[in-house]
Amino acid sequence: MRNKTLLNLLAAAAAFAAAAQDDFSVQALQGDYDRIIPSICQVLFTQEVTDPRTGETVRRNGNCLGLIVRADGLVMAQGHLSVENATPVDLRVRVGRGGAEKEYPAVALHKPGDINVMFVQAQSDTPLNLPHVTFTPQPLRLGEPVAILGLTGETLDFEPGVFTDRIAAIITQPRTTYCLANNLRFGCITGPVVNARGALVGVAGIDLSRAEGGELYTRSGHPLVYQAELFQKYIDKPPEREDAHKAEDNAWLGVFTQPLKDDYAEYWGIEKTGGLIVSTVVPDSPAAKAGVQAGDVIKSFDGKPQTFTQDRDVLAFTKLVRDTGTGKTVSMGLLRDGKPLTVQITLATLPRSAQEADEFEDTVLGLSVREITRDVRIALNIAEDVRGVIVRKVKSGGVAQIGKMRPGVIILALGDYPVASIADFQQAMKKLREAKPAELAVFARVGPQTGFFRLKPKW
Amino acid sequence: MHLTDGVSLRRFWAASAVCASLLLTAGCATMGGGQDGPVIRAKDRVAPALVHIRPVKEVFSGGKKTEMLAVGSGFIISADGYVVTNEHVAGESSSVQCVLSDHREVAAKVVGVDPDTDIAVLKLDTTDKLPWVKMGRSADLQAGQTVLALGSPHGLARSVSKGIVSVTNRYLGGDGLMESPYNDWIQTDAAINPGNSGGPLVNIKGEVVGVNARILNGAENVGFAIPVDTVRGVVEAIIRDGRVHRSWIGVTFQEMLAKTDDPSQHGVVISDVERLSPAAEAGVKPGDVLVAINGREMNARFEEDLPAVRKAVADLPVGSTAVFAVHRGEEKVDIPVKTEEKTAQKGSQAEFGEWGFTATEVTPEIARRAQLPERTGILVSGASPGGIAARAGLQEGDIVLMVDGQKATDLDAFKALYKERKESQKKLIMLFVQRGALTRFVLINATAEAPQPEEENAGHAE
Structure with a gap:
């Protein structure tokens, strides 16, 4: 429905735009340009991208626009720098132009959950005093009409430019969102946006954050303006460094939920005031220990009423739980078979994700293995009682590949040594290296089936 | 000018080539068959019993049941009109029409099917005495020996092609879902194409030695036939009981080579033991090496030795206790295992038209793949776009576990629950489904109107 509204408004705005073109004078644009361009820099990075199915990781280089928002080198850049399966490594910030470029190493700060931008901190031995923008x-x-400042050119050479555009639609849900009329150049993502009165009101972007149902917008491919109110708090108080932000900070309840839509409420004969239906309870999770069951409806969490009725809201609930705090005991108000019930739950730490998993590469067998993390267990539907390590990579032409092993195989035992963890695997390999058997029977699981692989290691 | 000449020239040559070959054939015939004589005689022994089969298959796709005319081959094995073909030709069909070698069209009824070996038996609806084939012995086959494939490649009835046996015992392991667990295959270079399925592979004596059933996609002259020694027992069982009864203990076997290259080690590796299966309850463990069943030695050094071992287990009387002698490390253990009847590998399907989806029975294999704790529910095989089920969020691959809080234990149970709700015109029905590792609630709104196409274009901003 929202998309339809968007399209209709777009049509109206396009007609309007054709009628009145020039609200920015040339002098005004030149003024904005002169004032803001020194604060635009280039963020160079190497990105590590993991294929979620095979676990294969490739590195690629890239660069994007950065906007210096604090004199000490705080830079705002596009959110796609860090997404689910891609993390930036080796970040650099290049400031200045016309032969006066200066490059600083930089670190990524923890990505905000509520807006699709990244903050990067330039590093220097001496305190920095860089030109920067201030938002109004x-x-x-x-x-x-609005003017967007950004970088031109296919190759994203540091050639700044100024582009004009218009606000084509204003969407009020889930929050006020200003949609732009035209396609956004790649070099303009996170580019500063100035209104006709010369006020720097926000930056340009291409989608909402995931917590806001961003994927829906990505599908529409529509450019927007992130208004300054959304991110000013991160400029005033920058997020922690990405590497300082450990999983321990994220609390975990251990449920998968669906929003309580009105027809579901009608079916169960409960009030149509929203909530979250527990669809799956993760075994051994805090929710399971507290006796939460599939079919329970969450009406409140930690004193906050839950009134969700939309699919995207589920993500907001996940975020609420994550930010509540590990180890905290909260009360959760439920409806079970229509009757209210309150349970006390001590939140645990979010289990490690596949990206944070322990890994070990064995050069004799020519493979790397990874612990089976909770997310992988769910994604691949691996039963709870399966204990092993998952093959992440096999070396081309190596012992494992010759023995027909491939990524995704779950190793359960090496010879007579059961393998339930990376430590077991390492221990087993240590003993095998001493014994040097000519053949090694690896007991493993492939999909629903177990079986053996015979390897001939070259010790 | 030149072009015209060229074309006529090529035509001329093509025509003379045909003339030459006709002359040659005629000449040979007068000389008593010559080199081709045995081939022609072999063909003549089988061709009268060859059947062109046109089944109307029930196809479940896109959440709907549709009917589709297919084509295949078969052969008559008795004067009273029993016909052997492939399960994949005649199975799941609503009617089967046969065309005999004398062009007579005769309807047939499916006597029974066996998906495990891909064999089906039909009975022709006629009282006439019919020509039938002689079955040979596939055990006597040798690689290199001449064979003929008869059938209807691409629907072209009465076709014969010639080749040799390439390999007598090719092992074809399916990708997880074992396509043919109880037999190796005869590999031949005699041309086999779609439509040849179910047709006979014949030796030079005019005896059927196999049933053509598979080709390797993208390859040339790589066809596979089910050995007639496998076919014989299956056909007898189908004619006697309507199906093949097999024993099951819940183990998966692997060749010894998977564990060791040492030829002095005999036996079969037990690679997997299903939970709650007879073998699991008797204490059989993965990694055990099976050496004998009821004193009969078992050995599978290579994968092509596996079908015989599986068949030895399947052939045990259902419900009997057999002693499995296994090596576990240095120990030798005798384990008595009580067999159960093996359930169908292929589940039946059904269409639930009002809700716009199709579903299939959850077979043990599907239950295992879905990591279900027990065999229960129905597997959604398709949800028709825009249908009630699809709009409620039901997806292909979902396993429906419950309907309004009641367990849908199998397809029949679900059909009954569905019928009750349809008859009572219940408006809202809650399904509890498994999707991958997760479960979900799906609310069916049986009274929901299908969206009108105009609505999409109405363009009213809200």
């Missing part, structure tokens, strides 16, 4: 939050009006 002002609401935008439908049809209002």
Whole structure:
């Protein structure tokens, strides 16, 4: 429905835009350009991208626009720098132009959950005093012209430019969102947005954060303006460094949920006031220990009423849980068979994800193995009682590949040594290296089936 | 000008080539058959019993049941009109029409099918005495020996092709879902194409030695036939009981080579033991090496030795206790295991038209793949786009476990629950489904109107 509204408004705005073209004078644009361009820099990075199915990781180089938002080198850049399966490594910030470029090493700060931008901190031995922008939050009006400053050129050479656009639609749910009329150049993502009165009101972006149902917008491919109110708090108080932000910070309840839509409420004969239906309880999770059952409806969490009715809300609930705090005991209000019930739950730490998993590469067998993390167990539907390590890579032409092993195989035992963890695997390999058997029977699971692989290691 | 000449020239040559070959054939015939004589005689022994089969198959796709005309081959094995073909030709069909070698069209009824070996038996609806084939012995086959494939490649009835046996015992392990666990295959280079399925592979004596059933996609002259020694027992069982009864203990076997290259070590590796299976309850463990069943030695050094071992287990009387002698490390253990009847490998399907989806029975294999704790529920094989089920969020691959809090234990149970709700015109029905590792609630709104196409274009902003 929202998309349809968006399209209709777009049509209206396009007609309007054709009628009135020039609200920015050339002088005004030149003024904005001169004032803001020194604060635009280039963020260079190497990105590590993991294929979620095979676990294969490739590295690729890239660069994007950065906007210096604090004199000490805090830079705002696009959120796609760090997504689910891609993390930036070896970040650098290149400031200045025309032969006066200066490059600083930089670190990624923890990505905000509520807006699809990243913050990067330039590093220097001496305190930095870089040119930077200051935002002036002002609401935008439908049809209002805006200027976007960014980098031009296919190769994203540091050639700044100024582009004009209009606000084509204003969406009020899930929060006020200003949609732009035209396609956004790659070099303009996170580019500063100025209104006709010369106020720096926000930055350009291409989708909402995931917690806001961002994927829906990505499908529409529509550019927007992130208004300054959304991110000013991160400029005032920058997020922690990414590497300082450990999984321990994320709390875990251990349920999968669906929103309580009105027809579901009608079916169960309960009030149509929203909530979250527990669809799956993860075994051994805090929720399981507290006796939460599939079919329970969560009406409140830690004193906060839960009134969700939309699919995307489920992500907001996940975020609420994560931010509540590990080890904290909260009360959760449930409806079970229509009757209210309160359970006390001590939140645990979010189990490690596949990206944080322990890994070990064995050069004799020519493979790397990884612990089976909770997310992988769910994604691949691996039963709870399966204890082993998962093959992540096999070396081309190596012992494992010759023995027909491939990524995704779960190793359960090496010879007579059961393998339930990376430590077991290492221990077993240590003993095998001493014994040097000519053949090694690896007991493993492939899909639903167990079986043996015979390897001939070259010790 | 030149072009025209060229074309006529090529035509001329093509025509003379045909003339030449006709002359040659005629000449040979007068000389008593010559080199081709045995081939022609072999063909003549089988061709009268060859059957062109046109089944109307029930196909479940896109959440709907549709009917589709297929084509295959078969052969008559008795004067009273029993016909052997492939399960994949005649199975799941609503009617089967046969065309005999004298062009007569005769309807047939499916006597029974065996998906495990891909064999089906039909009975022709006629009282006439019919020509039938002689079955040979596939055990006597040798690689290199001449064979003929008869049938209807691409629907072209009465076709014969010639080749040799390439390999007598090719092992074809299915990708997880074992396609043919109880037999190795005869590999031949005699041309086999779609439509040849179910047709006979014949030796030079005019005896049927195999049933053509598979080709290797993308390869040339790589066809596979089910050995007639496998076919014989299956056909007898189908004619006698309507199906093949097999024993099951819940183990998967692997060749010894998977564990060791040492030829002095005999036996078969037990690679997997299903939970709650007779073998698991008797204490059989993965890694055990089976050396004998009821004193009969078992040995499978290579994968092509595996079908015989599986068949030895399947042939045990259902419900009997057999002693499995296994090596476990240095120990030798005798384990008595009580067999159970093996359930069908292929589940039946059904269409639930009002809700717009199709579902199949959860077979033990599907239950295992889905990591279900027990065999229960129905597997959604398709949800028709825009249908009630699809709009409620039901997806292909979902396993429906419950309907309004009641267990849907199998397809029949679900059909009954569905029928009750349809008859009572219940508006909202809650399904509890498994999707991958997770479970979900799916609310069916049986009264929901299908969306009108106009609505999409109405363009009213809200």
